Amino acid sequence: MKSKIKRFFLLALALVLAVSLSACESSGQAASSQVNTWKQVEKSKTIIWGVRNDTRLFGLMDIKSAKLVGFDIDLAKAITKQLLGKDGKAVLFQTSSKTKIPVLKNGNVDALMATVTITPDRKKQVTFSDPYFNAGQSLLVKSDSKIKSIKDLNKNGITVVAVKGTTAVANIHKFAPKARVLEFDDYGQCFTALKAGQGQAMSTDNGILAGIAAENKGYSVVGGTFTHEPYGIAVDKGQTEFAQKINQALKELKQNGTYNKLMHKWFDGIPGFSIKEAAR
Template sequence: MKSIKRIALGIGLLFFTFIMTGCGEAAADVDIAERIDEQETPILNWGVKADTNLFGYYNIESGEVEGFDIDIAKALTEEMTNGTGEAKFVEVTSKTRIPLLKNGKIDGIIATMTISEERKKEVDFSDVYFNGGQSLLVPEDSEINDIEDLTEDHTILAIKGSSSTQNMRELAPQVNVLDLENYGEGFVALQSGQGDALTTDSAILLGMIDTNPDYRLAGSNFTDEPYGIAINKGQENFLDRLEKALETIQGNGVYDEIYDKWFGEILPADSPNTASTSTTGAANNAPENEGESGDNQ
């Protein structure tokens, strides 16, 4: 009798798994652009970070996820649905975001995701919406203003195992690189004078500056790691609508309003080293080199 029950339970679990997988596949196969047109109140589900300061973080007081990525997603939803839609958010991590996209749980990923050739094999990307890249964090009174200022007398703090460490050793082989376990340790080491600069992705460094205004970025990014919005392959109509919406908000001032809301005091949209991709920002910060640090992406 127990054996029969176990077999029945196993069949039941297998059937449940099949149904859930099938539902995910069905949801992923839906033409999102058609769904937007058919729904009276279209809902777009965006995968976002909830632990990345300035881009996407959970605000305990409001009980909501807030940040640059969230506001951009809302603006794109508004544009793509002619003001009738609603943006909803699902927390993702670097490991879960593509699987959630593939099974139809989310319609798009806007979560500090670097565009790379390897990822293009799995997803389609929008145009760049944030000019990410590796940079240097230094105290306000530092004499370092660019990677070119680094000498053999400088110690650069980096995160153990990250490609930021490898990039620094390749691009500035004359400096001493001190590897630490995590960003928290790295920033404490910078505060205590164990190093002259901390290097990692500029998005992470901007988040540090937001809570520590006595620090700044030293010049512009020295690697090119642009962020894109990822969607499932086979969603050409949705991608086209997304591209047009992104182009619209980058050109009509909405994008830079959002950009300056989150980064204006640190790195304004009209500054020479801006990460903005609006008409103004793109002209000031055209990418030169392509790389991928992968620290936060």
């Protein structure tokens, strides 16, 4: 009887070990079976880019041509050609602030070129290229305003308009604690409030402010940037080879003058905006 019980337990133990080893093996295979995005891109000669369709100068749907236009759009196409040759194809997939990371994680796109700020939290989810646009918080004011920098906001009676729930609000409180912050739901409402005199300055990323200044005469971006929040190209977490290829393409585009040409195409002549600083 004891012999049978002992035999039963030995068989049960062997079964448990076998299942455990099988699970470990499956887990290891799953971990090592992540699709190599670069190899897929290289084979298909196609990169699917997640881009914005609502951000002037970077990615915006042009009503007349029904095409996406902007710095991000042109740079995505240039990187595609640099990596894959003249036959390389850039497919544009429209995203938003809320959807851009999910569509990348779900495999709907190969890379994001969508004004994605490089942050520690995002680095936990995605792998970033080197920065391609030196974004940072800045100020938009009327061109004849006495406000020239963040320091000028730290005076009694100054009101700054900003989008509700963004880091811009917290940064104004941090860098100009005496300023009053009036919050609105979106950039359109903020700018309307600025024009109506409800505030003396509007604050958010310099690139976004440049887009507003570009289509509204009498307004300027001032004071440079008082935060450092650069944009990077995002690929899925662990796609290091693809990120390295993108970095190499960016480097080559800067060396051959293409990057500088695109910067001037989209940002030249905007009052107060520094191309040199943004390209740094």
